Amino acid sequence: xxxxxxxxxxxxVPEGExxxxxxxxxxxAIYNLQWFRQDPGKGLTxxxxxxxxxxxxxxxxxxxxxDKSSGRSTLYxxxxxxxxxxxxxxxxxxxxxxxxxxxxGTTVTVRA
Amino acid sequence: xxxxxxxxxxxxxxxxxxxTFRCDPISEHNRLYWxxxxxxxxxxxxxxxxxxxxxxxxxxxSDRFSAERPKGSFSTLEIQRTEQGDSAMYLCASxxxxxxxxxxxxxxxxxxxx
Numbered sequence: 001x002x003x004x005x006x007x008x009x010x011x012x013v014p015e016g017e018x019x020x021x022x023x024x025x026x027x028x029a030i031y032n033l034q035w036f037r038q039d040p041g042k043g044l045t046x047x048x049x050x051x052x053x054x055x056x057x058x059x060x061x062x063x064x065x066x067d068k069s070s071g072r073s074t075l076y077x078x079x080x081x082x083x084x085x086x087x088x089x090x091x092x093x094x095x096x097x098x099x100x101x102x103x104x105g106t107t108v109t110v111r112a
Numbered sequence: 113x114x115x116x117x118x119x120x121x122x123x124x125x126x127x128x129x130x131x132t133f134r135c136d137p138i139s140e141h142n143r144l145y146w147x148x149x150x151x152x153x154x155x156x157x158x159x160x161x162x163x164x165x166x167x168x169x170x171x172x173x174s175d176r177f178s179a180e181r182p183k184g185s186f187s188t189l190e191i192q193r194t195e196q197g198d199s200a201m202y203l204c205a206s207x208x209x210x211x212x213x214x215x216x217x218x219x220x221x222x223x224x225x226x
Contacts, residue, residue: 041222043220052212
């Protein structure tokens, strides 16, 4: 059974600092990995999708890396802003079925 | 409409009542998924459909839960005889056919069972 862990569970930084969020997974046989943002009481907004053949994906201030062999992904958010405050979830898409396995998330607070 | 929609957004019910949620996927997406998220946790898979066929059900989906996708379009998730432990956010997602295709999520239905 795929286990997904996100460390730290919570993070508070001053505005302008770079954010580094970590995700680890136990089974490296995956098709893809997605990073999501979730605001309190809301649904999931997809940020980045990395296919298993890729090493990283970039979108604006966001960059996500994937190391399948070590079971790790890292989401970098450059020059954080108060609007980046949210919970960030990573989800792994396995190789033998369609369901995503999620971590519990990292709750980020960016202080103005 | 370019996204996944869910209705209602919020539902408050008393223990023992039945509730039904609806999900409308992105129109060209054949696969539809239901997940449940409790406070402070990541979403957990419940079930998924390819067109109208329900292909997998999690053991989280007890006999009180039933999901349908008639005609392979919208889907409904019904919970009978609700319990306080059913209180959660119910999320729907859809995707194209390949296992590596991105899943797009709706805004969720927040269920509170009193």
